[in-house]
Amino acid sequence: MAGELVSFAVNKLWDLLSHEYTLFQGVEDQVAELKSDLNLLKSFLKDADAKKHTSALVRYCVEEIKDIVYDAEDVLETFVQKEKLGTTSGIRKHIKRLTCIVPDRREIALYIGHVSKRITRVIRDMQSFGVQQMIVDDYMHPLRNREREIRRTFPKDNESGFVALEENVKKLVGYFVEEDNYQVVSITGMGGLGKTTLARQVFNHDMVTKKFDKLAWVSVSQDFTLKNVWQNILGDLKPKEEETKEEEKKILEMTEYTLQRELYQLLEMSKSLIVLDDIWKKEDWEVIKPIFPPTKGWKLLLTSRNESIVAPTNTKYFNFKPECLKTDDSWKLFQRIAFPINDASEFEIDEEMEKLGEKMIEHCGGLPLAIKVLGGMLAEKYTSHDWRRLSENIGSHLVGGRTNFNDDNNNSCNYVLSLSFEELPSYLKHCFLYLAHFPEDYEIKVENLSYYWAAEEIFQPRHYDGEIIRDVGDVYIEELVRRNMVISERDVKTSRFETCHLHDMMREVCLLKAKEENFLQITSNPPSTANFQSTVTSRRLVYQYPTTLHVEKDINNPKLRSLVVVTLGSWNMAGSSFTRLELLRVLDLVQAKLKGGKLASCIGKLIHLRYLSLEYAEVTHIPYSLGNLKLLIYLNLHISLSSRSNFVPNVLMGMQELRYLALPSLIERKTKLELSNLVKLETLENFSTKNSSLEDLRGMVRLRTLTIELIEETSLETLAASIGGLKYLEKLEIDDLGSKMRTKEAGIVFDFVHLKRLRLELYMPRLSKEQHFPSHLTTLYLQHCRLEEDPMPILEKLLQLKELELGHKSFSGKKMVCSSCGFPQLQKLSISGLKEWEDWKVEESSMPLLLTLNIFDCRKLKQLPDEHLPSHLTAISLKKCGLEDPIPTLERLVHLKELSLSELCGRIMVCTGGGFPQLHKLDLSELDGLEEWIVEDGSMPRLHTLEIRRCLKLKKLPNGFPQLQNLHLTEVEEWEEGMIVKQGSMPLLHTLYIWHCPKLPGEQHFPSHLTTVFLLGMYVEEDPMRILEKLLHLKNVSLFQSFSGKRMVCSGGGFPQLQKLSIREIEWEEWIVEQGSMPLLHTLYIGVCPNLKELPDGLRFIYSLKNLIVSKRWKKRLSEGGEDYYKVQHIPSVEFDD
Template structure:
């Protein structure tokens, strides 16, 4: 009877919940409508982007709209994540689900109504203040790029008395214009302020150039290219002054005809200064002849423009000034010719009194001529030691903001910020994200790409079917490189993909300045903000939704980062950035104290109490990026499974063996997954549902099923550890065949007594292959049928056959590494015409290797050779003398007799005397 009463009560409650739930049946439609409204607001922000500097009221309104968009996205996502179908059979289970579902709908309905009201209010405000009209019709004041245009006009006869370090460049460019008849276009490309126009001006007036050409014209294109104006300006330069009125009356068609004839019948030099895009060139090129004789010298920030103008275009990139050249230029501007300052320096103090400050200021200019000139002009107005030191203390803002405090329209800021103004909406965000990183940081592109995608700057939905997320991100970065807004620090030695970048110090100052002005990001230093003694200290309240904390500490002490030190709970991005992976800091974060709006969370180096990641991490349901790299995490909570929107997950902690509950299968949007280096024995993971994975690192067959890989058809990078098998074939052929897109494959196997077979023939796009600890009698099957392999690394494979006869026939191979015990034979032979593309060869720890033969004609492009700890190798092969491309030879831990043969005076010195860099280490024992 009691059970019947309870059942009847439950049923009544169920019916009540169903009726109450029906009140919110239209919530999906309201959520969809809000999403559409957010799309329209985003479109408005993009349209307004070029004019956001117009007035304070416009900027304030746009900031308000951004906040609404952020909040609306959070509400919509949270609602959709929590919606669940009520399909369990039991009434109690259905009742629990329905109750949760109803509470979710009530909360979401209230939030949607609140945001809709905010949208209505801001739209009403925009209408009352005329903001929509201002944005749509461009009412003055004009956007920054327009206001700066006039000041960026350049002219051929501007005085240039401060020329340092240009002599060689002028000579080289003059030679291209005068001596090479096959070159029609010469381009000077580089970042703003590097001196492109100054260099072009010196070449334009050079005696040799003046003697070679008959007529000369100089025109500045700048940001807005007007074809008729460009052609008029060129003709006005080439024709006599009395023709000015007639030229101004000509139509575009007539201007084109007259200019074309002039360039065909005369030897003319046309300088096109500051051309921005390929579209600009397409506009003006119909007037330029293809016949030899006349030349075009153009300057551009975009290297794409140069190659687009003419396939044979000679591109020249001005170099930065050396420290000595910067100091010389600074002296010319700040001191030379000023009697007052010279007398003052002699009378009051020696220049050495501010030498340290001046040295640091020069370094901050980064060799950029424009910045050195701005600094020189700034110092030229200062007369006391304290004034010079004050400039040093404010060097970043002084150079960027200019000589007059608060003056944002000085020449330096104009030139550098114009590059930013020309970027697309998304590229602007890509560039501003660089402000996260410390000064002089070499930025790993892989990490940068992850941040971009995690923040939604690059949308995964826009990635093509045959492209990866990395391909899309690389396209954005390449655009910034071509525009010379970032500098390539290192390219991958095999693939030539950009591996590291850096940002010029002065361009970084621009990036930081704009990021602050836009409320894009706030950067703080752990050294000044956090300490154990002052745990209650708070970061000042900022409106920015992004916070970067630079965790590097020079005193060796560990700091504790407390939750209370974050003043903005609505953060979208929280990145704790360390320069060194051995940097450790104590985490006192309570993730529940952060709103669920967080998209990007990087905790590199964090030390959690007892190695436990707090359960509250599961409340950050909007996370796309989570990195626990170099933390001490050894236990991951099951609540991690709530983060179903994760795209990037890095679990490579430096702790003990890590236990990961079986929750990764819920993260169906994962594209990049780095598993821990070592997993606990009880960890078992189902990953067959992760069909979007592009990168999977540290997969272990002890903890995961190999069969799950069959579902991951998008994998590009796979590093797998194989355990517990003695089968002849280490991987099923069906698996290799299924993973057709894999480009980077690393296979690690715990050593067993019996050799195994590896077949990689199915990896049609394989570019990089690493085999570690896999005992093989011979190289893997299918190597020669994998035409794209550029890099092979072997470690502990104990191959008995000489591998060179097979490897040297691989036409794409650029790098080969034979590491410890990878080959146990005594002789290797590289035959003539073998290894046609090989650039790098490493031979390390081959204890049995006694003889190495290199025939003439082998390895014709080899640049670097490392030979380390091959103690039985008697001597270098004679064939190295024929490899003229060899630039670097690194010999380590070889026998003393081996070194004595190669040093000057030794019997084999002739083999290495043509190599510019030969280094020995640990060879004297």
């Protein structure tokens, strides 16, 4: 295999010598001799590759060839680039690390002669070791086009048709939907058994998604960080409408304690399913599990190779162990992958190939992953000769060297996975090895990956010549997906592979092969168990999750070609001198904090650089020397918004190889960037007329993605003329921030036949007719258009449209009509900020696939379409509308699961019997006029979460809600004492959250079966413990600003089941805990309570207490030797919090 990788490098060197031949004038003879030597060298490499497994001497020769070729490429390409920059004449500077000189032609001639001598010597050595010269034949066996097309077709259902999967899915779904005895279910077994596939099928199952109102999937992996796992869970569980960059940043900045508290509260109040995929150790589960409350609303699915992750003594735990596939099922799965055909008559399976296939799958040991990879590999082989060769060689291409097949299934699986790598074409080997850069379970962005590959010139010329980089990347990813070596699915909106990742066993193969080939060095922070350290000659370096990186001190390899940082947050770049790294091709400094906010001017010396990313980096000043980087194809300057103004010099016009350019969102107004020369651009983001001219866009006819900010005064004609010729656009965003562009014409004619995503925030009172609108649009967002005519008659004819958002001031008319059979593919419709809209008509069969409807701030809309609102709607949010009583229309939607109503009119709300049959979650917010709410028997039979916020006149809750588990009340001012429940009502209610309400319910009106109570901002004068301690099932209590009295007492025998108590910002002065109170308490948190004189003496009697967290003002008294130490000396963990 190394021989193939070296052959790839040899070909690159050959191409350099051929394409830049004119620059080697005066040394033509030496170049011709070197090319001849390279040809001869290639003829030996195939046999050398075959013999390197058995001969350390041959393996040494192959490594030496690699060094020769890479060193030669570095020197000769440096000469070429400096020649183009006009800087080589008279240079006599040694590149000491390469033991050569890069100066004038005489010295280049000497160097080329030196390379030829090294090649001659290594060929002589290989011959003495028995390596034979072979004719290199890259010709592919001829094959009928029809047969190849059949064999290369993807199966329609990548996982859903998995052999022997259906029965296991059915069993597991039962544990989550029908069986309440099990709260934690694990799927365990060896790697490659299909645990994640099985968990994914359960996670996406219709019955499961109906059962739970919140779902979270987190890949834990071997090298997880607790904070990252909790952040991912919280991100998944947060309501979708809160998914903003601000919310993401807020989650990223949370401490572990805050994350734990947020998740604990969220899981207590919701019916959630959490999947923790790929847990390795029992200790990992122990540190993750404190977020899970003792309540029953949540359920957990784990996957692991370790059967002892969760203690089997837990009666709520069940372990499911899938079995390896039997022989018949193994063959069915293999057939489905190796011969993916719809009609068996289309392709005849050769009898010999069938026998060979049956023989080979024996080595897979019934492991689905190994069978899928073997099938994907053989799907690319079209003759019985190929199959016979693989069958004979399958034992010699092993992970970790030669051995027999008497090992366990896991080793056999590794053999097959390793062989799948050996059978890749050389360029795909490079692509696959590049995935070793990324941590386990990391979702890799295919767009970035494509540009990495292009920057390192991995793309084959026949694929790359004139093609879009992202398109070529998609082709390569598709090849790896087809072979089941990479996991990815096409995005519904873009039809592209947006992200990908590796199965953990394929990643092990990837890491091992990368180590064998000295492909890259991985440095993890904290150090990784999967981390490997290569020699200093490794030409690629990746830092995973660094906190600080000092380039001068930490990196001492001058031959480095790639430096990549993979991170989830910001990190400090202590030194930014790149003077010793002049051979870099790839430099990714995502989220770096640069000292002083300045990128060092020495960046201009990296003349080989093709890829430079400062995405979200804290940089305010880009140096003029950036203009020296003439080979850049990817430049991402979408830097952090920490500065209100950034300096970017006008040096980009010389980077004529650029394919991707992302500019800062904010650039100094005086800066003017000339971009007209960048005609090869495929992506241009944050283009602003404040800093650039629209005229510059005319020649960028290769653009696929374009985002524009119109700031300077601009005419519609200028805009149309500038972008009208960009016929290959797939994504276009135009945001008018002050161009004063006005027109009464029939809108902009968007003659972009490939356009899929369009966002327009500009004045445009009329839309183009449907025949001038891009017919392939899948996503459309309109804002500030002030359309005078109903846009629906035009938009509903866009047959591929899946998401439509009519934003603030997008329509200034009064009536909209959605016609019969219109919007045939629409799944999500959002309408907001339409001040004049008052009438909406929906005809029968309109929007037949609509699932989500959001209407916000449309004050004049008085009613919803009464008859033909799409029946398949599952989520509706209506906020700040003039609707008086939407309930009669909404309760007929039999598939509706989530409903949010806010700031609507109406005094009485009636939910009739049989209405809302599938509703799981109901949110009523700021219904200022609502005084009475009636729920008839049989209405909302499945409702399990109810939130009522700021309904100031509502005096009591209705009866009913037999399935309600979570109740959230905020600022309900006029409630009566018995508002919460009557005896026997809401029999399943376990979580109660009360915020800013004037008084507590009476003792007889507190549900006796509650397990969790949160009281926030109550400031009640009466001691709440008197009522709460009588709730016999209560396990978790949180009091925040909820008591204005002076004295609080926890009586003996009270709180018999309480496990966690949190008290913050209470004005109390005295707290008494009697002996026998809270006998099961294990966690106590006492936040800032400035008037509390001392902690209760009774804490010393709570022997179950394991964790105590108190403010730092108690540290002296509670530390060993302190006056109150005796109260807490029995507690294993005492922490002092800010």
